[in-house]
Amino acid sequence: MRSNLARRALAALCGVALIAVAAACGDNTDPSDRPVSNASSISGGFAGAGASSQQTAVEAWIAGYQKTNPKAKISYNPSGSGAGVVTFLTGATVWAGSDKPLDAKQVEESKQVCAGSTAFDVPVYISPIAIVFNLRGISDEDHHINMDATTIAKVFNGKITRWNDAALAKQNPDLDLPDLPITVVHRSDKSGTTLNLLEYLKATAGKDWPYALSENWPNDVGQGAKGTSGVISTIDQADGTIGYADLSQAGGMGTVAVKVGDSYTEISADAASKAVADSTLDETVPGANRVVLDINHKTTVEGAYPIVLVSYDIACPVYKDADTARFAQSWLGYITGKSGQDQAEHATGSAPLPDNIAQYVRASVDAIEVK
Amino acid sequence: MSTASKPSAPTRASSLTQPVNGQKADRVFRGIATACGILILVALAAVALFLLFRAWPLIGGDQQANSAVIENFTGGKAKNFWGYVGPLLFGTVLVAAIALVLAFFVSIGIALFISHYAPKRLAAVLSYIVDILAAIPSVIYGLWGGLVLVPAIYPFWNWVAEYLGWIPLFAGPAANPPRTVATVALVLAIMILPIITSIARDIFLQTPKLLEEAALGLGATKWEMIRLSVLPFGKSGVISASMLGLGRALGETMAVLMILSPGLTYSFRLLQASQDQTIAANIAAQYPEADSIGVSVLIGTGLVLFVITFLVNLLARRITEKAGK
Numbered sequence: 001m002r003s004n005l006a007r008r009a010l011a012a013l014c015g016v017a018l019i020a021v022a023a024a025c026g027d028n029t030d031p032s033d034r035p036v037s038n039a040s041s042i043s044g045g046f047a048g049a050g051a052s053s054q055q056t057a058v059e060a061w062i063a064g065y066q067k068t069n070p071k072a073k074i075s076y077n078p079s080g081s082g083a084g085v086v087t088f089l090t091g092a093t094v095w096a097g098s099d100k101p102l103d104a105k106q107v108e109e110s111k112q113v114c115a116g117s118t119a120f121d122v123p124v125y126i127s128p129i130a131i132v133f134n135l136r137g138i139s140d141e142d143h144h145i146n147m148d149a150t151t152i153a154k155v156f157n158g159k160i161t162r163w164n165d166a167a168l169a170k171q172n173p174d175l176d177l178p179d180l181p182i183t184v185v186h187r188s189d190k191s192g193t194t195l196n197l198l199e200y201l202k203a204t205a206g207k208d209w210p211y212a213l214s215e216n217w218p219n220d221v222g223q224g225a226k227g228t229s230g231v232i233s234t235i236d237q238a239d240g241t242i243g244y245a246d247l248s249q250a251g252g253m254g255t256v257a258v259k260v261g262d263s264y265t266e267i268s269a270d271a272a273s274k275a276v277a278d279s280t281l282d283e284t285v286p287g288a289n290r291v292v293l294d295i296n297h298k299t300t301v302e303g304a305y306p307i308v309l310v311s312y313d314i315a316c317p318v319y320k321d322a323d324t325a326r327f328a329q330s331w332l333g334y335i336t337g338k339s340g341q342d343q344a345e346h347a348t349g350s351a352p353l354p355d356n357i358a359q360y361v362r363a364s365v366d367a368i369e370v371k
Numbered sequence: 372m373s374t375a376s377k378p379s380a381p382t383r384a385s386s387l388t389q390p391v392n393g394q395k396a397d398r399v400f401r402g403i404a405t406a407c408g409i410l411i412l413v414a415l416a417a418v419a420l421f422l423l424f425r426a427w428p429l430i431g432g433d434q435q436a437n438s439a440v441i442e443n444f445t446g447g448k449a450k451n452f453w454g455y456v457g458p459l460l461f462g463t464v465l466v467a468a469i470a471l472v473l474a475f476f477v478s479i480g481i482a483l484f485i486s487h488y489a490p491k492r493l494a495a496v497l498s499y500i501v502d503i504l505a506a507i508p509s510v511i512y513g514l515w516g517g518l519v520l521v522p523a524i525y526p527f528w529n530w531v532a533e534y535l536g537w538i539p540l541f542a543g544p545a546a547n548p549p550r551t552v553a554t555v556a557l558v559l560a561i562m563i564l565p566i567i568t569s570i571a572r573d574i575f576l577q578t579p580k581l582l583e584e585a586a587l588g589l590g591a592t593k594w595e596m597i598r599l600s601v602l603p604f605g606k607s608g609v610i611s612a613s614m615l616g617l618g619r620a621l622g623e624t625m626a627v628l629m630i631l632s633p634g635l636t637y638s639f640r641l642l643q644a645s646q647d648q649t650i651a652a653n654i655a656a657q658y659p660e661a662d663s664i665g666v667s668v669l670i671g672t673g674l675v676l677f678v679i680t681f682l683v684n685l686l687a688r689r690i691t692e693k694a695g696k
């Protein structure tokens with residue numbers, strides 16, 4: 001009787017295990033475009049975690065990567081930049097996605113998981129940040145509002161409080177701006193989007209933007225909303241609101257054309273790419289192989305859009321395990337390469353890495369030690 | 372032929388035909404009940420220990436790192452833990468208290484209507500509806516509040532700000548969209564309304580008929596009868612019902628998160644955005660992007676909320692005891 005029960009339990013367990021195995025076999029590549037050739041030998045399960053801003057792009061990359069590497073099972077947990085880096089530093093993930101590069105302490109800590117070497121970061125995902133607004137008679141008629149950096153700063157720090165302010169009217173002679181209070185909407189949670197917008201304001205607005213850089217919104221102007229979706233739905237709810245969001249989320253909203261040089265640039269992926277191309281690497285960061293961008297927010301290149309979110313992937317130059325190292329190199333090579341960047345642009349409207357930056361990225365990725 | 376003609380077959384012992392010894396069953400049941408009682412204590416202790424343990428870096432750790440994290444959370448507005456948790460605690464208590472005040476009188480009204488005024492049929496239907504309302508998950512209230520109530524209620528708050536703006540509580544201009552303490556408190560009030568109503572109704576229904584009839588016999592009107600017999604009888608129960616409701620309002624996360632535009636000030640301006648924030652919603656908002664010290668800071672605020680909820684319940688118990696005497 002007893003052994004019978006034990007046998008039944010075993011059988012049940014086997015059944016569950018079988019189901020699990022069968023479930024693990026399913027993947028999300030379309031069977032019709034699965035390649036016949038066994039082009040690559042990369043197989044196994046690999047995990048990444050981090051910035052939620054990259055999520056849609058990573059999903060597109062996974063689908064694209066698995067077309068050529070059907071045996072690789074890749075997962076990405078959009079747990080947030082901070083959590084992603086913490087997980088990476090415990091060695092639980094192959095790479096981390098983060099909206100900001102590692103700090104010196106984290107670089108030092110990474111020696112534990114990178115077999116004595118230090119982790120590096122490369123930009124993988126560049127998303128233009130749109131300044132979006134809802135203003136009856138303007139945004140719903142597909143008009144842009146022109147603003148220079150100082151004006152944007154004054155709107156977001158509460159110095160310009162009405163839509164028909166003289167500074168706005170002067171830059172938009174063609175628009176009939178209503179006498180309506182401006183409601184600023186910003187992120188209430190920590191966000192790389194906030195940080196990148198603040199970097200732009202800090203760099204360009206001078207004394208009109210006195211706040212320190214942070215992933216949290218620094219002042220009490222207007223309203224906070226959780227997540228990009230919260231910001232968008234809040235802006236949608238009332239006339240006279242203005243906020244910011246990744247371009248891919250800004251569909252249907254009015255966007256601000258930003259003054260660059262002598263003209264106003266409307267937001268687009270290519271315009272953002274131009275601004276990144278006009279940027280330099282930050283050479284002051286500690287550690288080898290790191291590609292940390294120092295975005296030139298003051299760019300005067302015609303047609304460049306200087307408010308961008310740069311999201312990095314963080315990986316090790318040396319992995320304890322050879323398979324993992326080969327995967328890391330091939331994965332990062334794919335997502336930062338032409339087809340990966342095109343895939344992301346197609347899926348999210350992100351800006352492709354410009355060639356002059358991509359060459360540094362390639363060098364860093366090639367430097368991953370593969371035995 | 373009949374199956375009944377089988378006296379030799381062993382029949383199961385029945386308490387009807389044979390004397391049973393109930394002692395064993397009694398002991399087993401007693402054991403189970405005691406274990407359940409202990410389990411709840413263990414669960415409470417486990418939560419308290421978890422909070423203390425995870426919040427420990429805040430107390431025993433590097434204070435400089437802690438204040439750096441808090442400055443990072445608040446954009447430099449708070450430098451130490453108490454400067455951070457203070458406004459949050461204020462916001463939590465403010466929102467919950469307003470919700471309770473809004474819900475309390477309406478709840479008592481509904482409960483009295485069901486127990487003493489409504490025709491039997493209507494009372495049954497109403498009771499049923501109230502119980503259903505109590506079962507709606509808070510995320511639904513949050514969605515409804517955030518997507519429907521917020522845009523719809525602006526004209527009303529605007530009117531309030533215009534005509535009652537001289538009261539500091541309602542100082543204008545009303546935020547548009549009104550993702551404010553006032554709107555959140557209103558949604559929370561609707562959330563806790565069914566809890567208070569449901570318990571109060573049950574208690575009012577238990578008022579001894581004798582008391583009621585005695586009051587009526589002395590010539591009391593219906594309202595006087597309720598005031599003299601039903602309300603005093605139900606007082607302690609109504610207070611514990613309110614405390615249950617207050618407990619839910621204090622810890623409510625989703626609805627606050629989805630509606631309120633948070634701020635970090637000690638502000639009573641209910642109609643303006645970005646004034647206050649509650650502890651629970653703040654934890655949910657900040658957790659995903661927090662590093663390890665950040666997590667212990669957030670858990671530390673959770674510990675404060677735990678203690679406050681505890682104190683509120685203790686206070687309620689005291690009041691109930693006093694009222695019972």
